[in-house]
Amino acid sequence: MFWIISYLPSELLSAIGLILLLAGVLITALASLIKFVPVINMYRLYIQILGVVVLLSGVYLRGVFETEIVWRERVAEAEAKVRAAEKRAEEATAQVVTEYRDRVKVVKQQVQVVKKEIQIQREVINADCKLNPTAIDLYNQSITPPKDSKK
Amino acid sequence: MKNLILGLLIVALTGCASTAVPITQKFPKADPVMLEPAPVLVPLPAGTTELDKLIANTAENYGLYHEMVHRLELWQNWYHKQQQIFESVK
Numbered sequence: 001m002f003w004i005i006s007y008l009p010s011e012l013l014s015a016i017g018l019i020l021l022l023a024g025v026l027i028t029a030l031a032s033l034i035k036f037v038p039v040i041n042m043y044r045l046y047i048q049i050l051g052v053v054v055l056l057s058g059v060y061l062r063g064v065f066e067t068e069i070v071w072r073e074r075v076a077e078a079e080a081k082v083r084a085a086e087k088r089a090e091e092a093t094a095q096v097v098t099e100y101r102d103r104v105k106v107v108k109q110q111v112q113v114v115k116k117e118i119q120i121q122r123e124v125i126n127a128d129c130k131l132n133p134t135a136i137d138l139y140n141q142s143i144t145p146p147k148d149s150k151k
Numbered sequence: 152m153k154n155l156i157l158g159l160l161i162v163a164l165t166g167c168a169s170t171a172v173p174i175t176q177k178f179p180k181a182d183p184v185m186l187e188p189a190p191v192l193v194p195l196p197a198g199t200t201e202l203d204k205l206i207a208n209t210a211e212n213y214g215l216y217h218e219m220v221h222r223l224e225l226w227q228n229w230y231h232k233q234q235q236i237f238e239s240v241k
Contacts, residue, residue, distance in 0.1 A: 092232040100225040111214035143192040
């Protein structure tokens with residue numbers, strides 16, 4: 001039954017709780033005064049019971065509604081915190097990725113500079129050395145990952 | 152009257168029973184560049200005899216290695232920042 005409460009606005013919940021509580025107090029007080037009115041004195045017990053029931057309901061619902069309001073405030077607060085954290089997480093990801101891209105750009109530029117320099121110094125580098133196929137095979141073996149390294 | 156007050160207190164306390172807030176934080180998404188596979192090192196073509204080709208190839212492969220070093224640093228930075236943000240919410 002209390003699931004309905006979650007659909008009601010906080011102000012309405014607070015008002016309902018307060019009205020029921022005040023009605024309960026009023027009926028209970030009225031039941032005490034009724035003994036001075038002879039015509040309706042015979043209904044005093046029923047009015048007293050009704051007063052107590054309404055008062056109990058008012059106190060109970062006031063507790064439920066107040067808890068619901070506190071609960072809603074906490075949920076809103078927690079949601080705001082989580083949303084802010086998610087936004088910060090996205091910003092942090094964008095920041096580290098930008099840093100990475102900048103660094104990779106520098107690495108690629110450096111490789112191009114070295115390759116250009118190798119091209120310029122080509123004659124000097126090749127002057128006293130000639131590679132043989134065994135050296136190439138061994139070199140290629142060293143850069144090939146072992147077959148069982150990728151699973 | 153005492154019974155009435157006691158009853159009211161019990162009823163009020165029952166109504167105030169609270170529950171835990173069911174809010175969860177989404178797992179942060181990694182950028183697609185972070186999930187790219189590692190590049191394969193470039194082999195030397197068979198029959199290469201010039202040393203300059205070997206050095207150029209080595210330079211290229213070292214470049215790929217340095218890119219991967221930065222990729223690892225990227226993951227480590229990302230993890231530490233996300234951890235800090237996650238813990239700041241608690």
